[in-house]
Amino acid sequence: MKALHLPLLTACLALSPLRAQTPPEDLAKRVDALSRELERVKGELEARPASGTVLGGYGEIQFSHFTKDGAKDTADLRRFVLALTHRFDDRTELVTELEVEHAVSSSDDKGEVEIEQAYIQHRLSPTWSLRGGLFLVPAGLLNEHHEPTAYYGVERNAVETAIIPSTWREGGLQVVGAFDNGILLQAGVSTGFDFSKWDAASTEGAESPLGAVHQELSGAKSHDLAAFAALNWRGLPGLLLGGSWFHAKGAQGQPAMPPMAATLWDVHARWTPGPFDLSALYARGTVADTAAFNQTRVGSPTLVPSRFEGWYGQAAWHLWSSGSYALAPFVRYESVNTAAAFEPLAPASLTPEAAPAERIWTAGLTFNLNPHVVLKADLRRFRNDTAQNRVNLGLGWAF
Secondary structure (H helix, E strand, C coil), X not given: CHHHHHHHHHHHXXXXXXXXXXXXXXXXXXXXXXXXXXXXXXXXXXXXXXXXXXXXXXXXEEEEEECCXXXXXXXXXXXXXXXXXXXXXXXXXXXXXXXXXXXXXXCXXXXXXEEEEEEEXXXXXXXXXXXXXEEECCCCCCCCCCCHHHCCCCCCCCXXXXXXXXXXXXXXXXXXXXXXXCEEEEEEEECCECHHHCCCCCCHHHHCCCCCCECCCCCCXXXXXXXXXXEEXXXXXXXXXEEEXXXXXXXXXXXXXXXXXXXXXXXXXXECCCCEEEEEEEEEEEECCCHHHHHCCCCCCCCCCCEEEEEEEEEEECCEEECCEEEEEEEEEEEEEEEEECCCCCCHHHCCCXXXXXXXXXXXXXXXXXXXXXXXXXXXXXXXXXXXXXXXXXXXXXX
């Protein structure tokens, strides 16, 4: 119905000066013509089908030069995603994303083909909707909005990669409430973690504890379901405040496994006063009952931490624009610790020491050719693992 407002407004504006200058008979003819035009536009809108299919997608190509070890330099088509949304009627739609990582997926390559999203959304009322299927968990600032045009830097930030697994999705049922006062509420039940997947001999758990045990609805064990909730508020122009919570047991009914309940929560804020874009996030995860699990894996390089956490602050400045071109420098500081604490083992000397937090500085430029295509360059410096210091160049798109 909003589409009808423009012709109505146009008609009103057109009539205003005519009242004083146009003879009554001409004015009547003009009103009659405008009325016919209005009826024609209204008829076209009413005849428009409620269903429709929309194709979208995003992708990114990255070149990385490691300043202390050139042998690590890589060029990679990291992601190519096709998104298809189909609206069955004005209340029900299908949302899907199909992703190919690293350009080639085969037994000899590291690429992956995966379904990133596949869910049905049904609108119950102007405020409430239901989602069912495979959806992205509402956590942090990036997980649900992860397209390369939506974040600064060639790579996604480390906190929302290592602590909150990047593009973390689960299968389940979710209720979404979008209120007029700017509150967005999301809550539901979903698949959770399977800690029997934890490979203590691999570094995967040290890179992202929950990323190593989430299931992505691929034959997911579902004896122990998860509960989650997220609340975001956009009540003031340019301001977003929010937080999320996710809780799940990880034994999945396997008798040899302790319950290992995992909880992840975050608080975040984003403020865009004028040309500035400021954001900050803190995320913390805990896992209970890890001692019994770790006790049998003493000596392995990667045991399950009882706590992991991270935070970052980021500032960007929309420095220049001309037509569709836009340039924005940014800087980000992160602190990430994927093994901040361990439960005590017996004897106490077997308890692993907590890992030091990694501190990362990232500074760079984002240049938009238009809102859909972006060129990026940044410099990342690691305080502890300096072998990861690198210069990144990136090309991304989203439509």
